[in-house]
Amino acid sequence: MQDHTALGDSTARLGELERAFGVFNRLSNELQDAYRVLEQRVARLSSELEEARRAREAAASEALRTAERLRSLLATLPGGVVVVDDLGTIQEMNRVAADLLGGERSGQSWQRVVRDVLKPPSSADGDWLTRDGRRIALAASTLAAESVKIILLTDVTETRALQELAARNQRLSSIGKMAASLAHQIRTPLAGALLYLSQCRSRRDERDRAKLLEKGIERLRHLDLLVQDMLVFARGKGPGERVRVADLFRAVHDAAMAVKPPNAHLVIHGTDALVELDGNRTALTAALTNLVNNAFEASPDVVVTLHAAVRGDRVEFTVRDNGPGIAPSLQSKVFEPFFSTRPAGTGLGLAVVKTVAEAHGGSLALKSEHGSGTRIDIDLPRSAPADAPSPAAAAREVA
Numbered sequence: 001m002q003d004h005t006a007l008g009d010s011t012a013r014l015g016e017l018e019r020a021f022g023v024f025n026r027l028s029n030e031l032q033d034a035y036r037v038l039e040q041r042v043a044r045l046s047s048e049l050e051e052a053r054r055a056r057e058a059a060a061s062e063a064l065r066t067a068e069r070l071r072s073l074l075a076t077l078p079g080g081v082v083v084v085d086d087l088g089t090i091q092e093m094n095r096v097a098a099d100l101l102g103g104e105r106s107g108q109s110w111q112r113v114v115r116d117v118l119k120p121p122s123s124a125d126g127d128w129l130t131r132d133g134r135r136i137a138l139a140a141s142t143l144a145a146e147s148v149k150i151i152l153l154t155d156v157t158e159t160r161a162l163q164e165l166a167a168r169n170q171r172l173s174s175i176g177k178m179a180a181s182l183a184h185q186i187r188t189p190l191a192g193a194l195l196y197l198s199q200c201r202s203r204r205d206e207r208d209r210a211k212l213l214e215k216g217i218e219r220l221r222h223l224d225l226l227v228q229d230m231l232v233f234a235r236g237k238g239p240g241e242r243v244r245v246a247d248l249f250r251a252v253h254d255a256a257m258a259v260k261p262p263n264a265h266l267v268i269h270g271t272d273a274l275v276e277l278d279g280n281r282t283a284l285t286a287a288l289t290n291l292v293n294n295a296f297e298a299s300p301d302v303v304v305t306l307h308a309a310v311r312g313d314r315v316e317f318t319v320r321d322n323g324p325g326i327a328p329s330l331q332s333k334v335f336e337p338f339f340s341t342r343p344a345g346t347g348l349g350l351a352v353v354k355t356v357a358e359a360h361g362g363s364l365a366l367k368s369e370h371g372s373g374t375r376i377d378i379d380l381p382r383s384a385p386a387d388a389p390s391p392a393a394a395a396r397e398v399a
Helices: 002-076 095-100 110-119 158-200 206-235 245-257 279-295 349-359
Strands: 080-085 090-093 136-145 148-155 241-244 265-270 278-280 303-311 314-321 362-367 373-382
Touching: 080 095, 158 206, 206 303, 241 245, 241 279, 245 265, 245 278, 245 279, 245 303, 278 279, 279 303, 279 314, 279 349, 279 362, 279 373, 349 362, 349 373
Parallel strands: 265 303
Antiparallel strands: 080 090, 080 148, 136 148, 241 278, 303 314, 314 373, 362 373
């Protein structure tokens, strides 16, 4: 009985052991399967990581090559390039920029460098001046993604010199074409002066001699005016300086009073006396004086108004009269050299005005109705105010 019981217990334990082995085998197989899956995942991840590493290395290598190409390009550009961060500090600059700014300036404040090295624009073209007299054009472009500003510096010294030379050559060419007419214009008053003065020698009456002498002097004055106008026309602008509008008005008034007809009136008013222009004081005075004198000759009791108004970065001068006006058929000719509607006119007054205005970066406009007076506007660039924006802000933004 006991043996039978013991056999039953052994059989039961054997069954449990078999079941345990079965579970173990099943779990072992599952573990092996999981391990194989894990190995596959590890292999796949390793492959992906390797590909990612190679891609990063390739991208880094390409970035280095691109940076090197850009650095080489930056070094060989004919213009200066300055990279400024959002704090206004120079991060990088090429050789041309260093040359224009007097040396390597990386790590320095852009505003301080410009303030110390460049002179702000004082003319219509907006050029900055270096210490050694070179003319620099500035332009800026902001890279929003990197919060940096790219500032381009272009040396336009030779360009501006060529432009001025071309303008001067054009004027000289015009003078060459006018040579024959000029000779005739000079001969007429000169011959008259010689005639009057020669007659003085044969006149004994002092009053007759005085009259002839005065007529001779008048002819010589006419000749002098012709030569002065011709010189201004040829020079166009000449040496530049800062000229206050108030000083121009004062000079024009003094010159105009010497020739003003007794019944004519001159009214001068307009802009802030501190407004300044960049140009040649003599040429600008001659241009405005010619306009006023020309208006005086419109009629004996003419009223002439000289006015100036600031329009942004420009100053507009207006000379208006209430004379008979200019016939439409003549308006296109009045600014041509040696064209005059008056027998005693030199024909250079308005030609001088046009030349001076254009030489100063300005423009000229004529408005006249026959019988209703004449208005001439000269639009000229004003000087940069003393409290102009900082040099960095003044650089033009390029989209």
